[in-house]
Amino acid sequence: MKKKVLEKGMEILFLITACASIVAVLLICVFMFAGGLPAFGKIGVLNFLGGEKWAPMDVPPSYGILPMIVGSLYVTAGAILIGVPIGLLTAIFMARFCPRGLYRFLKPALELLAGIPSIVYGFFGMVVLVPFVRGTFGGTGNSILTASILLGIMILPTIIGISESALRAVPEEIYEGALALGATHERSVVFTVLPAAKSGLLAGVILGIGRAIGETMAVILVVGNNARIPDSLLKGVRTLTGNIVLEMGYATGLHREALIATGVVLFVFILLLNLCFSVLNRKKKT
Amino acid sequence: MKKIIPINRMTLCQRLRNYLHSPLSFLIFLLVTLAALFSVFILLFLVVYILIMGIPHLTPELFAFKYDSDNVSMFPAIITTVQTVILSLLIAAPLGIGCAIYLTEYAKKSNRLVPIIRLTAETLSGIPSIVYGLFGMLFFVTALHWGFSLLAGVCTLSIMVLPVVMRSTEEALLSVPDAYREASFGLGAGRLHTILKVVLPSAVPGILAGMILAIGRIIGETAALIYTAGTVAQIPKDVFQSGRTLAIHMYALSNEGLHVGEAYATAVVLLLTVLLINTFASVIAKKIAKV
Numbered sequence: 063m064k065k066k067v068l069e070k071g072m073e074i075l076f077l078i079t080a081c082a083s084i085v086a087v088l089l090i091c092v093f094m095f096a097g098g099l100p101a102f103g104k105i106g107v108l109n110f111l112g113g114e115k116w117a118p119m120d121v122p123p124s125y126g127i128l129p130m131i132v133g134s135l136y137v138t139a140g141a142i143l144i145g146v147p148i149g150l151l152t153a154i155f156m157a158r159f160c161p162r163g164l165y166r167f168l169k170p171a172l173e174l175l176a177g178i179p180s181i182v183y184g185f186f187g188m189v190v191l192v193p194f195v196r197g198t199f200g201g202t203g204n205s206i207l208t209a210s211i212l213l214g215i216m217i218l219p220t221i222i223g224i225s226e227s228a229l230r231a232v233p234e235e236i237y238e239g240a241l242a243l244g245a246t247h248e249r250s251v252v253f254t255v256l257p258a259a260k261s262g263l264l265a266g267v268i269l270g271i272g273r274a275i276g277e278t279m280a281v282i283l284v285v286g287n288n289a290r291i292p293d294s295l296l297k298g299v300r301t302l303t304g305n306i307v308l309e310m311g312y313a314t315g316l317h318r319e320a321l322i323a324t325g326v327v328l329f330v331f332i333l334l335l336n337l338c339f340s341v342l343n344r345k346k347k348t
Numbered sequence: 349m350k351k352i353i354p355i356n357r358m359t360l361c362q363r364l365r366n367y368l369h370s371p372l373s374f375l376i377f378l379l380v381t382l383a384a385l386f387s388v389f390i391l392l393f394l395v396v397y398i399l400i401m402g403i404p405h406l407t408p409e410l411f412a413f414k415y416d417s418d419n420v421s422m423f424p425a426i427i428t429t430v431q432t433v434i435l436s437l438l439i440a441a442p443l444g445i446g447c448a449i450y451l452t453e454y455a456k457k458s459n460r461l462v463p464i465i466r467l468t469a470e471t472l473s474g475i476p477s478i479v480y481g482l483f484g485m486l487f488f489v490t491a492l493h494w495g496f497s498l499l500a501g502v503c504t505l506s507i508m509v510l511p512v513v514m515r516s517t518e519e520a521l522l523s524v525p526d527a528y529r530e531a532s533f534g535l536g537a538g539r540l541h542t543i544l545k546v547v548l549p550s551a552v553p554g555i556l557a558g559m560i561l562a563i564g565r566i567i568g569e570t571a572a573l574i575y576t577a578g579t580v581a582q583i584p585k586d587v588f589q590s591g592r593t594l595a596i597h598m599y600a601l602s603n604e605g606l607h608v609g610e611a612y613a614t615a616v617v618l619l620l621t622v623l624l625i626n627t628f629a630s631v632i633a634k635k636i637a638k639v
Contacts (some may be wrong), residue, residue: 065538068540069538069539069540070545071542072540072595073450073454073539075446076446076447076449076450076453077450077454078446079442079444079445079447079450080445080446080447080450080451080455080461081444081461081465081473082443082446082447083447083465083468083469083510083511083514084464084465086468086472086507086510087471087472089483089487090507091480093483093486093487093491094479094482094483094486097482097486099588102463111438112449112544136582140376147383148383148386148387149387150383151379151380151382151383151384152380152383152384152386152388152474154380155380155381155383155384156384159377159380159381159384160384163617168384168388169494170627170630171388171391171392172387172388172391173626173628173630174623174626174627175391175394175395175421177561177564177565177568177622177623177625177626178394178395178568178622178623179567179568179569179570179595179618179619179622180568180570181393181568181570181598181599181618182394182398182465182568182598182618182619183596183613184599184602185398185598185602185611185615186394186397186398188602189401189608189612190397215390215394217392218387218390218391219391219610222387246366246370246373247373248370248372248373248374248376248377248380249370249372249376251376252376254484258488269474272474272476273476275476276476276477276478276479277476278476278477278478278523278570279570279571279599283602283603284605293617301475303478303571305494306478306481306482307478307481307574308572310482310485310575311575315422322482322486325478325479327480328476329475329479332475332476332479333471333476336470336471336474339470339474340467340470
């Protein structure tokens with residue numbers, strides 16, 4: 063009897079722990095939306111999302127986050143333009159060209175690098191990339207270009223890892239069939255294996271976008287943080303994430319709510335990306 | 349990992365001759381190799397650069413017991429980091445392991461809760477750390493009135509690493525052969541007994557690897573901590589005091605721009621710790637793969 067009670071009790075306990083992630087997601091949604099949505103009402107959705115001026119200290123203050131949205135999009139697009147081609151080609155190399163001896167060394171090395179803290183990347187960007195961009199292209203060095211390069215490097219391990227496993231999941235027959243039809247090794251890989259892995263590769267890119275747009279500390283140190291819409295790649299911008307970290311320390315009242323609302327915009331964006339990711343994954347399974 | 353059988357092995361000479369007929373193939377080969385070289389080079393360059401520039405700045409004074417504005421010692425930050433790691437795992441490990449046990453050992457296929465748990469775990473692992481930081485500030489710091497405190501930071505981080513612990517434990521539990529469970533049931537053991545005495549012990553390496561990965565993430569985290577645990581540079585005396593971890597310490601140093609040398613040194617410590625921890629995790633994970 064006592065044993066039965068213990069069995070049942072522990073099962074319920076495990077069930078409760080299993081609900082922890084559900085509770086966490088619910089709490090996060092509730093508190094983010096409850097904290098941020100009032101600002102949408104007070105400022106006005108259009109004024110907030112479409113306003114070109116962010117000046118919370120002015121009288122009267124203006125809270126337009128369009129510059130930050132544009133900044134985040136530019137920087138993320140730049141990171142994708144730099145990171146995806148290099149990452150994809152590296153994944154092809156890892157999956158199809160790499161000699162086995164080299165692979166045994168390369169694979170763990172690239173996996174390890176995925177764990178480097180973002181603040182270390184940011185510091186590296188600050189002491190190496192910023193002076194490099196300043197010296198080569200002019201300007202202050204704290205720019206969209208610098209942030210794009212840094213984020214492109216940061217998402218490399220993610221993209222390489224996921225793309226490589228997508229390429230390896232392609233049935234060997236597809237590759238062999240292409241070879242049998244007389245295609246060279248390189249052509250077979252690029253024109254048959256690569257298209258067959260399409261959805262997996264796309265999932266990798268989406269994950270990379272998620273990482274790039276959500277990155278905070280590394281970007282703050284190199285992007286200049288000017289809250290205005292940039293007119294060139296060498297101008298500084300401010301990202302959504304940067305806006306939150308830079309001003310949350312001293313913000314009060316509506317300013318604080320506007321910053322939380324900035325977080326809500328970011329959160330919704332990430333949720334949409336996650337949705338795309340899981341839809342793609344589900345498609346792959348069926 | 350599937351082995352790729354080289355059915356078209358050629359000598360270098362043959363290959364070069366082939367490239368003469370097919371310049372596109374050569375171009376592809378060139379691009380792929382160059383990209384791989386670039387990726388490896390840039391990432392290794394980052395590590396080596398930080399090490400070379402940082403190691404000369406590692407002075408004994410930087411490990412002094414007390415932090416002050418003249419000597420920005422990282423010792424209090426190291427202690428705070430250790431505290432944060434231990435406390436976060438104390439919360440995240442039971443929850444994550446319990447959840448994985450429920451998913452693999454108890455839940456039936458038709459259970460409607462399982463897809464929801466998986467969806468939320470997936471969502472959690474995609475949320476950027478700054479959103480966790482905001483949530484922690486709104487919930488733990490403000491709504492629960494904990495203020496900027498170690499506890500608020502720890503709770504935020506444990507939600508953040510929950511999916512990591514959960515997924516690796518689940519994988520470890522799934523890799524335990526069903527024969528073990530059947531043998532245990534056959535000997536008359538109950539479900540709970542089987543889980544605690546048979547399944548969990550054989551899954552320990554996998555669970556451990558997940559924990560170590562979680563530790564790596566906690567140590568490197570900045571954005572989720574800055575508005576939850578705060579940035580006070582002293583060792584917190586209890587969980588309701590603020591403290592800065594090593595990563596936050598480094599952010600503060602690089603942001604002020606006054607102590608670049610010390611920031612380099614902190615980067616070295618941070619980088620080496622995380623790399624060592626991740627190596628450890630992958631060694632353990634590989635051990636399981638062999639068994």
